[in-house]
Amino acid sequence: MDPVFLGQLLLNGIVIGLIYGLIATGLTLQFGILHIVNFAHGEVLMVAMYAMAALLPLFGGDFFVAFAVLVVLASAVSLLAARGLLAALATGGDGGGIFEKSLLLTLGVSIVLVNGVQQLFTSNPQMATTSFGYGAFALGEIRLTYAHALASVVAVVTFGALFWFLLRTNAGRALRAVAQNREAALMIGLDPTRVARRAVAVSLVLSAVAGAVLVPIIVFQPTVGQTLLLKAFAVVVIGGMGNIGGAVAVALGLGVLESLVGGFADIVWQNAVAFVAMIAVLAMRPQGLFAAAIRKG
Amino acid sequence: MPPAMRSPKGLLLLLLAVLALAYPFASSSGYHLNVLTNALFFTVLAMSLNVIYGYAGLLSFAQVGFWGVGGYVGALTVTRLGGSVWDGMLAAGAVALLLAIAISAVSLRLSNHAFVIVSIAFTLLLQLLAQEWIDVTNGPMGIPGLPAPEIVLGPLYFAFDDRTSQYFLALAFAAATLAAIGLVLSSRVGRTLRMLKHDETLARSLGVRTTRWKVFAAGFAAVVAAMAGALYVFYLSIVDPTIFDVYYTQLMLVIVIVGGLGSFWPMIAAGFVLVVLPEVLRTSDEVRMIYYGVVLIAGVLFFPRGFAGLLAARRRRHSSGGRLGQPGSI
Amino acid sequence: MDSEAVIETAGLVVGYGGPPIVRGAAVTVRRGTMVTFVGPNGAGKSTLLRGLAGLSAAYAGSILYNGTQIAATSALERHAMGIVFVPQGRCNFGRMSVEENLEIAAHGIARAERRAARAYVFGLFPVLEERLQTMAGNLSGGEQQLLEMAMVLQTRPQCLLVDEPSLGLSPKMQADIFGKLGGLRDAGMTIIVVEQNVRAALAVSDDAAVLVNGEIVMQGPAPEVAGDPGIRRAYLGH
Numbered sequence: 001m002d003p004v005f006l007g008q009l010l011l012n013g014i015v016i017g018l019i020y021g022l023i024a025t026g027l028t029l030q031f032g033i034l035h036i037v038n039f040a041h042g043e044v045l046m047v048a049m050y051a052m053a054a055l056l057p058l059f060g061g062d063f064f065v066a067f068a069v070l071v072v073l074a075s076a077v078s079l080l081a082a083r084g085l086l087a088a089l090a091t092g093g094d095g096g097g098i099f100e101k102s103l104l105l106t107l108g109v110s111i112v113l114v115n116g117v118q119q120l121f122t123s124n125p126q127m128a129t130t131s132f133g134y135g136a137f138a139l140g141e142i143r144l145t146y147a148h149a150l151a152s153v154v155a156v157v158t159f160g161a162l163f164w165f166l167l168r169t170n171a172g173r174a175l176r177a178v179a180q181n182r183e184a185a186l187m188i189g190l191d192p193t194r195v196a197r198r199a200v201a202v203s204l205v206l207s208a209v210a211g212a213v214l215v216p217i218i219v220f221q222p223t224v225g226q227t228l229l230l231k232a233f234a235v236v237v238i239g240g241m242g243n244i245g246g247a248v249a250v251a252l253g254l255g256v257l258e259s260l261v262g263g264f265a266d267i268v269w270q271n272a273v274a275f276v277a278m279i280a281v282l283a284m285r286p287q288g289l290f291a292a293a294i295r296k297g
Numbered sequence: 298m299p300p301a302m303r304s305p306k307g308l309l310l311l312l313l314a315v316l317a318l319a320y321p322f323a324s325s326s327g328y329h330l331n332v333l334t335n336a337l338f339f340t341v342l343a344m345s346l347n348v349i350y351g352y353a354g355l356l357s358f359a360q361v362g363f364w365g366v367g368g369y370v371g372a373l374t375v376t377r378l379g380g381s382v383w384d385g386m387l388a389a390g391a392v393a394l395l396l397a398i399a400i401s402a403v404s405l406r407l408s409n410h411a412f413v414i415v416s417i418a419f420t421l422l423l424q425l426l427a428q429e430w431i432d433v434t435n436g437p438m439g440i441p442g443l444p445a446p447e448i449v450l451g452p453l454y455f456a457f458d459d460r461t462s463q464y465f466l467a468l469a470f471a472a473a474t475l476a477a478i479g480l481v482l483s484s485r486v487g488r489t490l491r492m493l494k495h496d497e498t499l500a501r502s503l504g505v506r507t508t509r510w511k512v513f514a515a516g517f518a519a520v521v522a523a524m525a526g527a528l529y530v531f532y533l534s535i536v537d538p539t540i541f542d543v544y545y546t547q548l549m550l551v552i553v554i555v556g557g558l559g560s561f562w563p564m565i566a567a568g569f570v571l572v573v574l575p576e577v578l579r580t581s582d583e584v585r586m587i588y589y590g591v592v593l594i595a596g597v598l599f600f601p602r603g604f605a606g607l608l609a610a611r612r613r614r615h616s617s618g619g620r621l622g623q624p625g626s627i
Numbered sequence: 628m629d630s631e632a633v634i635e636t637a638g639l640v641v642g643y644g645g646p647p648i649v650r651g652a653a654v655t656v657r658r659g660t661m662v663t664f665v666g667p668n669g670a671g672k673s674t675l676l677r678g679l680a681g682l683s684a685a686y687a688g689s690i691l692y693n694g695t696q697i698a699a700t701s702a703l704e705r706h707a708m709g710i711v712f713v714p715q716g717r718c719n720f721g722r723m724s725v726e727e728n729l730e731i732a733a734h735g736i737a738r739a740e741r742r743a744a745r746a747y748v749f750g751l752f753p754v755l756e757e758r759l760q761t762m763a764g765n766l767s768g769g770e771q772q773l774l775e776m777a778m779v780l781q782t783r784p785q786c787l788l789v790d791e792p793s794l795g796l797s798p799k800m801q802a803d804i805f806g807k808l809g810g811l812r813d814a815g816m817t818i819i820v821v822e823q824n825v826r827a828a829l830a831v832s833d834d835a836a837v838l839v840n841g842e843i844v845m846q847g848p849a850p851e852v853a854g855d856p857g858i859r860r861a862y863l864g865h
Binding site (some may be wrong): 229234 | 356399400403404406407410411413414415417418419421422424425426429430431543546547550554581582583584586587589590591593594597598599
Binding site (some may be wrong): 170173174176177180181183184186187188189190191 | 682702703706707711712713714718719720721722723727730731732734735775778779782
């Protein structure tokens, strides 16, 4: 087997796995804390991609400036969106519970966003040019484009920031607390709605960041979020529905696995890997690969 | 007098049947017939979602997946295996049944939530396969030139190859399917499924094997959706990846929610209104999708019990009003 | 003894959204006293306690807290006013260390005062200081109960509500818990307890209220309730 080819596949897999991780950790946060599923999570990414493509020319193609502006915008919009979503989830309706309601509402939002963007920008594939163009690092014969390298660095830094937030800050601790035991959170006077709002906002920003770093890497359409959502759902289920560390590890594994399958088998099966892996894990270890080792409080 | 004519509901049904049968003779517009034929197919599709979601309480995004699988299996049975359209429909039902049992049995081991997520992933995957598994599906080009359904009985031969005959075929299929579903749902089976939705713990304590019933509901709903999908692609004469479009999911959900989860006649009425109305308004596809999206959000937020819920509330108001008017008559 | 009422309810009807479970309760809890709710299973003791904490809905009636009407306030608002509630069963963050549990429970305390709050609960429950790095989920049942009390006591609440503190604990641990509750009361805290172990609870309580079928059938000083022949027969086994 050609080691260069293999190395290239592994490297590509890690990069895409990191991006899956950014999307999946957001879904995991939402499910873990609120027990909701966000159908429009991929559309957040999609809108961020279109926004990034619109911002880039304004700053002469400078990725970093455009990215900084996008993150600021995304944070503001995410806070509002999180507020809106939680208010909507609390509105009327006795049927089905919050899980179903979240799916149906966000499906509606997803469709409005996809078709709204389609109406505005058509469904033609979009590309954006950035200041670093198609340049690449060469690691021996293995190539890593600047865009891929940047996406990886951003993803790793983002995970670092996320784990620091969750483990070391009071707000992050409150998030984990509500996810672990809602009643205990109430006992010590934490406001679960406020905590959930923060969790949703953080997870939307994660999705937007994933979108931004994908802009120089892939050609995109209004439906770009849907395919990525499939992968992210698989990651969430395999990782044990609600386990952040598990989601990151599974995302990396899935990225690498897909890349290898794509390299050695018919490309069709690359997209099926996620689903097959999910079904296999559900069949053999339904609680997910990373179910909590310590009994629940 | 036949029993159907003794109640207002029966009379209404009879009237509808006459209208449905007479319509093609009164109107020569192929466009109108096409809209009505679509309404028949989509109402059956929505009813399949109603079986699993409205009755058994399992929100499923796999129905459009089964509808599309039905379309592809039906088409391939005819084009690759040389079967008839009817063989294609049977094969579609069988494949969908197996797939439905597999994904529901596996995901329900964990939870209803896992089932929902797997159902979403299932549909997204099928859509990708339809686009990329070119050897089998012919990719984005789809499989065009599907033959019209035909009946050959000895010397008797009939092909459903024009709008009017296809409308009648769809009408017969929809009537038979909806009647079959109606019968199943009004039997003990329907009551058991409802119990799953309203109080699973109670059902289990009464000895109902809840997971098995959920798998049954998933399988039943999948067979209906797949057979409808199979017949639908022969009506279109082509199957391509757009058969998995989220458009159908949304349409189904809007019909079921606007009609009322777990309702029968209101849901059928909603099916017709929601398919015909956008045609009357003649909007672009994108704008129509946005309308549906807004209706879905508004329905979930403000009318979670749909049209059927409003009807029930009205009935309750009326009956309690009557009681108040006649003190001591209780 | 100071006889000023901290909590005073009248005609209080409580439930969980469905039919009422507590029907018209009138309870008075004086400052710095410990009151125990006793009664058969399903009598509505826990529901009444959760109603006072704001965790089950008050359908009707009033709850006065230091003379202010609080029946319509949320559990969080009541927490902020100094009414804290320790639910029955294990109610902590099992996958966090004891230290993290205490830290997060101190979220509402000014940074400068957290050290003092920590010292206060370590003074009450020295065992927690030894188990600081243990995962809360790996503590014994009794230690978890102490941890939960320590978590809420850091804020020095005015009124402590505890649901079944002795549930699943050894007799020695039960005695220990009631000893601690008695000590807190002696230090001026107002305490309301729901308890199956009626004898142990009444031994340290000032007052008791007996609930049957969602209604309070008897209320008075603990020794008097414990001495009532009907109560003795029903709950004390002689």
